[in-house]
Amino acid sequence: EAGVTQFPSHSVIEKGQTVTLRCDPISGHDNLYWYRRVMGKEIKFLLHFVKESKQDESGMPNNRFLAERTGGTYSTLKVQPAELEDSGVYFCASSWGRGDYEQYFGPGTRLTVT
Amino acid sequence: DQQVKQNSPSLSVQEGRISILNCDYTNSMFDYFLWYKKYPAEGPTFLISISSIKDKNEDGRFTVFLNKSAKHLSLHIVPSQPGDSAVYFCAASSYNTDKLIFGTGTRLQVFP
Numbered sequence: 001e002a003g004v005t006q007f008p009s010h011s012v013i014e015k016g017q018t019v020t021l022r023c024d025p026i027s028g029h030d031n032l033y034w035y036r037r038v039m040g041k042e043i044k045f046l047l048h049f050v051k052e053s054k055q056d057e058s059g060m061p062n063n064r065f066l067a068e069r070t071g072g073t074y075s076t077l078k079v080q081p082a083e084l085e086d087s088g089v090y091f092c093a094s095s096w097g098r099g100d101y102e103q104y105f106g107p108g109t110r111l112t113v114t
Numbered sequence: 115d116q117q118v119k120q121n122s123p124s125l126s127v128q129e130g131r132i133s134i135l136n137c138d139y140t141n142s143m144f145d146y147f148l149w150y151k152k153y154p155a156e157g158p159t160f161l162i163s164i165s166s167i168k169d170k171n172e173d174g175r176f177t178v179f180l181n182k183s184a185k186h187l188s189l190h191i192v193p194s195q196p197g198d199s200a201v202y203f204c205a206a207s208s209y210n211t212d213k214l215i216f217g218t219g220t221r222l223q224v225f226p
Binding site: 043044108 | 118146148157159160163203205211212213216219
C-alpha cells in the first residue's frame with residue numbers, strides 16, 4: 001500500500017511569489033490534514049478535510065493560505081504571496097474516518113522563502 | 115500557549131539501557147495521546163498511543179504511561195537500540211476534534 005506522498009520535496013521561492021504544495025493521501029482515507037513545522041518548533045495543525053469539505057481550518061495563519069481537496073482525493077496548499085515567516089516544513093497526513101486518531105504522515109515539503 | 119510540552123530537547127542513552135521520554139499537557143479535554151518518531155528528511159511515523167481511560171499501553175520494547183492527575187505521560191523504550199535514535203514527538207487529541215496537538219520533540223541519541 002502506497003503511503004502519503006507530497007510534492008515537491010523542497011521548494012525555494014522569493015518573497016512575494018506563489019507556491020503550491022500537493023499531497024496525495026493513502027487511498028481510501030477520508031481525512032486529510034495539513035501541518036507545519038517551523039525551525040525546530042512543534043508541528044502545528046493547519047487544517048483538516050473530510051473528503052472534499054473543510055472540517056476545521058482554525059490553524060490557517062492568514063488568508064494568504066488556500067487549501068483545496070479536489071473530489072476528496074489529493075489536496076493542494078497554495079501560499080500567495082509568500083512571506084519569509086512561511087518558511088518551514090509542511091506535512092500532510094491522512095487517516096481513515098471519524099475518530100481515527102492515528103494519522104499517517106507524508107515526508108513533508110520543505111519551503112524556503114528568501 | 116503550548117498545550118503539549120516536551121521540556122527535554124535532547125536525551126542521550128547507552129545501548130541496552132532504558133530511554134524515558136516525558137511529556138506534559140495542560141488541556142484536561144485531551145482524551146487520546148500518541149507518540150510519533152521522526153527520522154531526518156522523513157515524516158513522523160506513529161509509534162504507540164494510549165487512551166485516557168488507560169494508564170499504560172505496551173507494544174514490544176515500547177511502553178507509554180499516562181498519569182491523568184499530573185497531566186503527564188512518558189514513553190519508555192527498553193532496551194534502547196541505536197536504530198531508536200530519532201526525534202520523538204508527543205501528541206494529543208480530544209474527542210470533539212481529530213487534529214493532533216504536538217510537543218516540540220525530544221531528540222534521542224542511543225550510543226553503543
